[in-house]
Amino acid sequence: MTKPLTLALAMTCVLLWTVPSSARMAPKRTVLANGLVLLTSEQRALPMVCIELLIEAGSRYEATNRAGLANLAAKLLTYGTARRNGVQIGETLDFVGASLETEAGADTATVRMTILKKDLITGLDLLGEILTSSTFPPAEIERQKQAVIAAIRAKEEDPSAVAQKTFAAALFPDSPYGRPVEGTETSVKALDQKTLKEFFARYYRPNRSILSVVGDISEAETVKALNQAWRSWSKGEPSTPPSAPTKIGAAQVLRINKEITQANIVLGHVGVPRNHPDYYAIQVMNYILGGGGFSSRAMDSIRNERGLAYSVYSYFGAEKSHGYFEFVMQTKNDTAQEAVRLAQEEIHKMREEPVTDQELNDAKNYLTGSFPLRFDTNQKVASFLAQVEFFQLGLDYPDRYNEFIGKVTRADVQRVARQHLHPDKIVTVIVGNGKNSALK
Numbered sequence: 001m002t003k004p005l006t007l008a009l010a011m012t013c014v015l016l017w018t019v020p021s022s023a024r025m026a027p028k029r030t031v032l033a034n035g036l037v038l039l040t041s042e043q044r045a046l047p048m049v050c051i052e053l054l055i056e057a058g059s060r061y062e063a064t065n066r067a068g069l070a071n072l073a074a075k076l077l078t079y080g081t082a083r084r085n086g087v088q089i090g091e092t093l094d095f096v097g098a099s100l101e102t103e104a105g106a107d108t109a110t111v112r113m114t115i116l117k118k119d120l121i122t123g124l125d126l127l128g129e130i131l132t133s134s135t136f137p138p139a140e141i142e143r144q145k146q147a148v149i150a151a152i153r154a155k156e157e158d159p160s161a162v163a164q165k166t167f168a169a170a171l172f173p174d175s176p177y178g179r180p181v182e183g184t185e186t187s188v189k190a191l192d193q194k195t196l197k198e199f200f201a202r203y204y205r206p207n208r209s210i211l212s213v214v215g216d217i218s219e220a221e222t223v224k225a226l227n228q229a230w231r232s233w234s235k236g237e238p239s240t241p242p243s244a245p246t247k248i249g250a251a252q253v254l255r256i257n258k259e260i261t262q263a264n265i266v267l268g269h270v271g272v273p274r275n276h277p278d279y280y281a282i283q284v285m286n287y288i289l290g291g292g293g294f295s296s297r298a299m300d301s302i303r304n305e306r307g308l309a310y311s312v313y314s315y316f317g318a319e320k321s322h323g324y325f326e327f328v329m330q331t332k333n334d335t336a337q338e339a340v341r342l343a344q345e346e347i348h349k350m351r352e353e354p355v356t357d358q359e360l361n362d363a364k365n366y367l368t369g370s371f372p373l374r375f376d377t378n379q380k381v382a383s384f385l386a387q388v389e390f391f392q393l394g395l396d397y398p399d400r401y402n403e404f405i406g407k408v409t410r411a412d413v414q415r416v417a418r419q420h421l422h423p424d425k426i427v428t429v430i431v432g433n434g435k436n437s438a439l440k
Contacts (some may be wrong), residue, residue, distance in 0.1 A: 032206070033227075034206040035390060036207070036226070043378060047116060048115065050378040051117075051211070053127075055208070056203065057203035057204055059183075071181045090124055098119065099115075100113050107319070124229035125229050127229070151274075152182050165180055167268065181345075200247060203236075206233050213382070237375070255430050262331065263332065267326070269304045270324055271317065271318065273322055284363045285416050288313025288363050295362055298327070308339045309329045311329070314328070328421060340430070371402070375398070
């Protein structure tokens with residue numbers, strides 16, 4: 001059951017921002033002596049603090065035969081330190097009504113905390129313990145391994161997850177970006193305390209980390225508190241820029257049989273990294289193609305006109321080192337091939353048929369109008385600032401975003417469609433009932 005104080009703390013993170021700009025956030029950046037990059041945004045409206053810590057300790061740093069190591073390490077951070085066991089850590093958090101979450105992705109591990117200002121020192125002390133002296137108790141390792149394996153098995157029963165996993169593996173073979181962060185049953189079973197401790201000692205270091213602190217505290221107060229609470233967190237091996245996958249999968253069609261009524265379809269190809277100069281024009285183009293919900297060409301053609309699919313969307317994911325394009329649909333088994341044909345047709349049309357002024361204006365208005373929702377709460381601001389630093393966008397990025405989108409022209413949209421949509425390189429994954437002749 002959620003404790004009243006914890007629930008109240010969570011509600012304080014829903015503080016709406018009326019002026020969505022860097023001036024309203026007033027972000028400040030400093031680098032501490034141990035190499036930690038600190039971002040702060042002083043917001044005095046409520047007596048609470050939201051913290052987000054990004055650590056370059058994601059799954060790209062693990063060996064193939066140790067897939068799932070980064071994920072398991074992140075999950076176990078709160079299950080024991082040199083001073084406290086997992087129960088005591090939980091009791092400390094409950095006593096002050098704080099929330100603490102940990103997770104890992106491909107590039108980074110993330111630690112999030114929300115806590116009342118009056119208890120911040122307690123929270124920072126606890127985080128300091130976790131970051132310097134996590135012990136990875138064997139009993140907890142086994143429990144968490146079983147939980148991860150159960151989650152892996154559950155995903156194997158989810159056709160959407162199977163389609164995404166198969167698509168990533170086909171597009172980025174032999175790459176950490178092509179395998180699940182959770183790893184496999186075999187790789188997870190092989191993980192042990194020694195391996196976890198080695199990974200933790202090597203990668204959980206301040207000079208590989210970005211800390212974002214938002215709330216009822218100034219930059220000076222934050223620096224002082226961190227220098228005290230995290231004084232034993234020392235520098236380690238420096239971070240290295242992520243490398244793009246060296247091998248890209250060839251165009252192909254992969255069919256996976258499952259006795260389900262709806263075929264789950266993912267088709268796409270490689271994209272561009274986040275720092276690519278065409279990034280903003282691509283976002284406008286994709287909104288028109290399939291990213292704009294009911295306003296998109298794909299939705300209009302495949303769902304509204306033909307009624308083949310309830311859910312249709314396209315997406316350009318842009319990571320630090322690489323990117324990918326996906327066109328995702330669900331449809332009946334017997335209309336799967338037709339839906340794929342129509343998706344490919346829309347991709348061709350996007351390349352060949354210029355967008356209208358109305359399409360361009362609608363896309364730009366939506367992208368600029370919805371942008372402030374990315375940081376309309378203190379927790380979102382903490383996450384937003386950490387991501388801005390990770391992608392090296394600059395703290396004035398919120399003020400420049402509208403300009404980036406506003407500069408996109410109809411000619412830009414058609415140019416990037418021709419340059420970054422590749423009908424001849426599409427990887428197609430269909431997860432559906434193979435007994436239906438349409439899927440054979």
